[in-house]
Amino acid sequence: MxxxxxxxxxxxxxxxxxxxxxxxxxxxxxxxxxxxxxxxxxxxxxxAGTNNYLGLTFDPACVAAARNAIESQGTGTTGSRMANGSFSAHAALEQELADFFKVGHGMVFSTGYAANLGTLVALLNPGDAVLLDADAHASLYDGCQMSGADIFRFRHNDVESLEKRLQRLGERAQDCLIVTEGLYSVMGDCAPLVEIAALKEKYGALLLVDEAHSLGVYGDNGCGVAEAQGVMDQVDFFVGTFSKSLGAMGGFCVSRHPELDLLRYLSRPFIFTASSSPSIIASTHEALKQVKGRxxxxxxxxxxxxxxxxxxxxxxxxxxxxxxxxxxxxxxxxxxxxxxxxxxxxxxxxxxxxxxxxxxxxxxxxxxxxxxxxxxxxxxxxxxxxxxxxxxxxxxx
Amino acid sequence: MNTRIHEIEQRIKLLLASYLESSNHPELEAHGEITGETNLVSDFTMDSFQVMEFMMELEEAFDVMIDMNSLSNTHTVHDLAVIVDKDLSG
The missing domain is CATH 3.90.1150.10 (Aspartate Aminotransferase, domain 1)
Known part of the structure; x- marks a missing residue:
């Protein structure tokens, strides 16, 4: 052929x-x-199919922020942050996101796909075990596969299926990563994060929650499903995107683990991608303000x-x-x-x-x-x- | 072929036949007898979702966990039996 x-x-x-x-x-x-x-x-x-949940793409303050950024910082960054340096707004947005989620550390990626890929390939190594919800987004599957870790799926939103796999992992469960989404984007159903977080605690695993479709939508502050279900402090890594409720393009990972600051040295999708243009960072910064204030x-x-x-x-x-x-x-x-x-x-x-x-x-x-x-x-x-x-x-x- | 792999293979054949006959997948038709060399994708035109769904059924039937990475070189019923046997061997 x-x-x-x-x-x-x-x-x-x-x-x-x-x-x-x-x-x-x-x-x-x-x-x-x-x-x-x-x-x-x-x-x-x-x-009725654009994920523009808060309708912020034409918000005057977001548009003005993007326009001002173009005029003051130019149209693009022309390269990756590790090679070309970081604009201060990128670093500031990382801190704002970390503060928003009440964790200490944040990283910004150029797309939501890159955020999931970049986080997972750096977190997981060959020989590690990851337990992945069967209905997880392709970017989560791809990140797990690229990492070379052993990937075991559990039935979608099925806590019993997850626990069975944790049991079978034995001692490996203590070092495994559970990967789930907050809101699933096809059927619109939420993960049972209370139960999943309880299992994570019981077996000593780590938990990554993708709040791509739930950021700005769930929780009193709009942090997502983990906030709505009261388990934010049990989530180890939050990933998400700027391209839905925040009306721009890009992605992030935030965590209470200080190791996140080192993740950027191990994450090829971060290292070898041009960073987001200033207008994207500026409108995202403004949109985050709108999420908090409106x-x-x-x-x-x-x-x-x-x-x-x-x-x-x-x-x-x-x-x-x-x-x-x-x-x-x-x-x-x-x-x-x-x-x-x-x-x-x-x-x-x-x-x-x-x-x-x-x-x-x-x-x-x-x-x-x-x-x-x-x-x-x-x-x-x-x-x-x-x-x-x-x-x-x-x-x- | 060792006895255990043979037994696993026999059971997978039954599970596959049952999966194909299930009312959930009327579009899948068995083409002839299921053997160790039966290829899930080319013989039954199972799509990626159906292959993954069947893997989940195997995991539950044998009480094993199948690493998704091992599926890239898994095409036939016999290949699956080898994977299940490996996990059962611990």
Missing amino acids: GLLDKFESARAIREQLSVGGHDPTAVVMEQILSPTEGIVEGRNTIL PELRETLWRNADRLYQGFNELGFETGPEVSPVVAVKLGAKEAALPFWNQLLEKGVYTNLMVPPASPDQHSYIRCSVSAAHSREQVEQIIEAFGSLKHLLQADG
Whole structure:
């Protein structure tokens, strides 16, 4: 088989996905009008699949901070921090994040993917053991695999399955790392962190929680699911991203362990990546201030999330297990899901289509992410659009 | 082949047949008899999710833990039996 022949299977996948008229993985937004509205194929489209949970991408203070940073510091850093030096704002943001999580130490990465990769490859060595939730994000899988550690999966959010593996590890459990997410991004379900933290304490393991989708959303201060469940002091490493609630791009790891400050010397995804541009760091700094100072954003977000979740349930759709800013609707087979997603787009609602093997089970789902910036009318329009297409699923049986 | 690996292989064949027949995966069809040389991906077109799901079932059935890294060179029922045997041997 030639080097390029493997792309035939990718071509086949693309053709399968495009049968309804659009490739769900390649939607182009011709114009972005607001955090919740864009123009797709000339149509005004409600954006219900962009993870813009707090709607801060157009926040005037965040935009002004980014603009000022460009004017005062330039458009880019032109290299990695270890080779080119750190801008003071990068170091300041690391401290702000550490303070926000009430831990002593922080590191900023250029993307959320790099944060997970960079943290895990430096934390774990070949011969170490990591226990990974089966539904963890690809970046967590990739980081574990790149580290060379022994990777054992436990069933998603299944505390019994986790404990069984800790028991089987025997003495190795004392040095193993448990990896979980706060809020899972496809089904919108939270990890049982109270129980997981209790197991971590019982067996002497370390715990890493990815709060990518829960930062700014859960907890009284917006720190995430660990804060909401009251177990922040039992988490060893928090990782997360700037590209969702904080409306920019980048990632971080914060920890109460002083060794985090040394992690940067061992983390190739940190060492060999150009650092974030000043505008990104500046808008993230401002967005973090908004998270801390405007709890009303979370209130609006949760009101919208609750309405969307209830609205779908009233229409008879099967949704994820709990109300969250990620609302997944189960559609069954891919053959039913594709036309449903396409017609939603044609009705002016952009969502995310998840089909196997990218979905967490054998079913297809449409995933909506709710924003504090969605108006009540937009939320109703999303519900109405789903309702108008319900017959497509019934016809499918 | 030693006796224990043979026994493990027999049990994996049964588990695989049961997995393929489960109502959760009507799209997967067994192509002929399952043997030690049966390849999970090419013989049944299992996708990555299904392979991982089946691994979890094996872990529970044999009360073992399968290191994900060991799966990159694991293709057949026999390969799986060797991995399970290795973990059982401690």
